[in-house]
Amino acid sequence: MKIIVAIKQVPVRDSQLRVDANGRWIQEADLSFEINEPDAYALEEALQLKEKHGGEVVALCAGPARAAQTIREALAKGADRAIHIEEESLNTLDTLGVAKLLAGAVKAENPDLILTGLQSDDLGYGQTGVVMAELLGIASSTIIMQVEVDGASIRVKRELEDGWFQHITMPLPAVLTIQSGINKLRYATLMGIKKAKSKEIKRVTLAELGAAAPATATIEKIYVPQKSKQTQIFEGDAKTSAAKLVEKLKFEVRVI
Amino acid sequence: MSVLVVLEQTGGKWNRMSWETLVAGQQLSAQMGVDLHVAVPGSGIGALAAEAAAKKCAKVYAVEHDLLKDYTADAYTAAVEALVRAVSPTLVLFPHTYQVRDFAPKLATRFSQVLISDAIAVKIESGSPVFVRLLFQGKLNGDVRVSGGGPYFASLQAGAFRVDALESGSAPVESFAPPLAAASIRQKPEAPFRESARAVDLTAAEIIVSVGRGIKEKENIPIVEELAKALGAELAASRPICDAGWLPMERQVGSSGQTVAPKVYMAIGISGAIQHLVGMKGAKTIVAINKDANAPIFEVADYGIVGDLFEVVPALVEEVKKAKS
Numbered sequence: 001m002k003i004i005v006a007i008k009q010v011p012v013r014d015s016q017l018r019v020d021a022n023g024r025w026i027q028e029a030d031l032s033f034e035i036n037e038p039d040a041y042a043l044e045e046a047l048q049l050k051e052k053h054g055g056e057v058v059a060l061c062a063g064p065a066r067a068a069q070t071i072r073e074a075l076a077k078g079a080d081r082a083i084h085i086e087e088e089s090l091n092t093l094d095t096l097g098v099a100k101l102l103a104g105a106v107k108a109e110n111p112d113l114i115l116t117g118l119q120s121d122d123l124g125y126g127q128t129g130v131v132m133a134e135l136l137g138i139a140s141s142t143i144i145m146q147v148e149v150d151g152a153s154i155r156v157k158r159e160l161e162d163g164w165f166q167h168i169t170m171p172l173p174a175v176l177t178i179q180s181g182i183n184k185l186r187y188a189t190l191m192g193i194k195k196a197k198s199k200e201i202k203r204v205t206l207a208e209l210g211a212a213a214p215a216t217a218t219i220e221k222i223y224v225p226q227k228s229k230q231t232q233i234f235e236g237d238a239k240t241s242a243a244k245l246v247e248k249l250k251f252e253v254r255v256i
Numbered sequence: 257m258s259v260l261v262v263l264e265q266t267g268g269k270w271n272r273m274s275w276e277t278l279v280a281g282q283q284l285s286a287q288m289g290v291d292l293h294v295a296v297p298g299s300g301i302g303a304l305a306a307e308a309a310a311k312k313c314a315k316v317y318a319v320e321h322d323l324l325k326d327y328t329a330d331a332y333t334a335a336v337e338a339l340v341r342a343v344s345p346t347l348v349l350f351p352h353t354y355q356v357r358d359f360a361p362k363l364a365t366r367f368s369q370v371l372i373s374d375a376i377a378v379k380i381e382s383g384s385p386v387f388v389r390l391l392f393q394g395k396l397n398g399d400v401r402v403s404g405g406g407p408y409f410a411s412l413q414a415g416a417f418r419v420d421a422l423e424s425g426s427a428p429v430e431s432f433a434p435p436l437a438a439a440s441i442r443q444k445p446e447a448p449f450r451e452s453a454r455a456v457d458l459t460a461a462e463i464i465v466s467v468g469r470g471i472k473e474k475e476n477i478p479i480v481e482e483l484a485k486a487l488g489a490e491l492a493a494s495r496p497i498c499d500a501g502w503l504p505m506e507r508q509v510g511s512s513g514q515t516v517a518p519k520v521y522m523a524i525g526i527s528g529a530i531q532h533l534v535g536m537k538g539a540k541t542i543v544a545i546n547k548d549a550n551a552p553i554f555e556v557a558d559y560g561i562v563g564d565l566f567e568v569v570p571a572l573v574e575e576v577k578k579a580k581s
Contacts, residue, residue, distance in 0.1 A: 011392070013393075013469075013527075014548065016550065017392055017395050017396060019396070026392075026396070094370045095361075095370045095371075096364075096365065096368065096369070096370050099365075118357075121392070121393055122391065122392055123391060124373075124374065124389070124390065124391065124392075124393070125361075125370070125371070125373050125374075126357055126361075126373055126374070127357070127360075127361030127370075127371055127373060130329075130357075130358070130359075130361040130362050130365075131361050131362070131364075131365045131370075133362070134361070134362040134365040134366070135365065139329075139330070139442035139443060140329060140358075140362070141329065141358070141443060142329075142354075142357055142358045143354055143357070143358070158358075159354065159512055160354055160448055161353065161354050161511060161512070162512075162514075162515070163450055163451065163505075163512070163513065163514070164448045164449070164450055165448065165449055165450070165451065166445055166446060166447070166448045166449070167445075167446040168328075168443050168444065168445050168446070169443075169444040169446075170442045170443045170444065171442055174442075179512075180495070180496070180499055181495065181496075181498070181499025181500075213368070216368070216369055216370060216402055216403055216404040217369075217370040217372060217400055217401070217402050218400065218401055218403070219398045219399070219400055220386065220398075220399045220400065220401045221398070221399050222391060222396050222397065222398045222399075223396065223397055223398075224395075224396060224397075224550075225390075225394070225396070225397045225552075225555065227554075227555060228555070229555065229556060229557070229558070230558075231544075231554050231557045231558065231559070231560045232558065232559050232560070233554075233559075233560045233561070233562060234559065234560070234561050237567075238563060238564070238567035238568045238570075238571040239571045239574075239575075241561045241563065241568065241571075242561070242568055242571035242572040242574070242575045243571075243575050245543065245559060245561060245572065245575075246572065246575035246576055246578075246579050247579075248559060249520065249543075249576075249579075250579050253519070253520055253540075253541050255462065255463055255487070255519055255520050256487070256576060256579050256580060
């Protein structure tokens, strides 16, 4: 089966973020980037499905030139080839605009299954996969914790709230948004990294996918959230601050 | 011109976030000077629609169909789409639930719109809404403006609006029969289930010591375990720790785990992604220990130590033992 995995490159998790001069995005110059975590699980799921059922895994990524690094890592882990929608100004598009680009690239590939993470760690809209499915006119299901392929259909385990789950069956092709923790991530092997160098990365431009629609949702400004709660921070070395905290817990909170 | 609030129920039981969304609808429709309409999709929802009609709004639509009995993305998208086309609201509001995440983006796409998901506040500026959302896992906020004439779609984060502000009233209920066909519903759902009986009931704990990514390795878990032992606390964790199998799933706190409200919640090496915060922000006293002073967990913490947990936690164990002796 042919599986496309849509991945996104985001700032590494512990990044110290600063708002840029025009107040609408972050300063990217000093940041390091990595694969969006839920997308890493989607990629792993695709690789495992390929190992079970055969076929091909294609990594799809919309992002600026720097995203090539993340794409290489996906290839090193075992994706067979990649498509890079290379564009520096994706920030001016909204989710629908980006999903249209991705759907355009997917259409030409005619895959059996499309996987992506359930949300991105940067914007966190959590809908690119679902929107892509709607644009492609195929079924979707979200927050998936297990995938079983059975011929022309799939049975998935969808996470519900408060520890509940549900199985859902639907026809292929379909889009699934994958939850973190569905599987155990692999590391790229030395051999994998070597092989990745000769694997194909097809670069596609915005123009080739048709003009993007103007955004209907735009970020007007970003800012550090105002604190709603007064936090008392205990200063000093570990021993001093620990002693101050325990004193609070004993005499004010009264739990010791 | 109206605001439409879509309430969520499963098997005749409300999702508790529904009423918070209705509060948002009441406040925003008043600010915009338009009517508030409420939709209750489902099957056999007469009593629920009547309950909604006892809240302040202009009209309740009982969106009733046999094919809405068990939730599917395709049926719910089609049903709400039909209602939105019939009612033509300016703004459609949902609670940001797992179900809404599954179908509302699809619905918005049918109107060439983007769902403004997981909004924490809505401002009305010259008649049109500006939504506040968390970005970068809560490290930054963003104001999102929508344009293009609508209808605009937004889902609201749990706790963004306070349910105690809900106003009562009396509104008519109108039945709405969406045109649904079984053949066009591609998802075949089975009955929901729980993985196993929960052996650990975190909700009963007075003190919870919870550990996150900051612990780095499974081998380090005993460091935090020892603090829990010293305090007589239950040990809990954020999702990544349970995903990695370092602690069992039943010890997970957050939107996909347990929701707790202990006397003291100690978050150790937990950055405070919103999925975790919704599970613990009801704790009476929240203590955060994290090396990153900008971590969102400090937004909700009463007490904090900015430092290396591998130094702070052993020191805490010492001090707790001293205080107890």
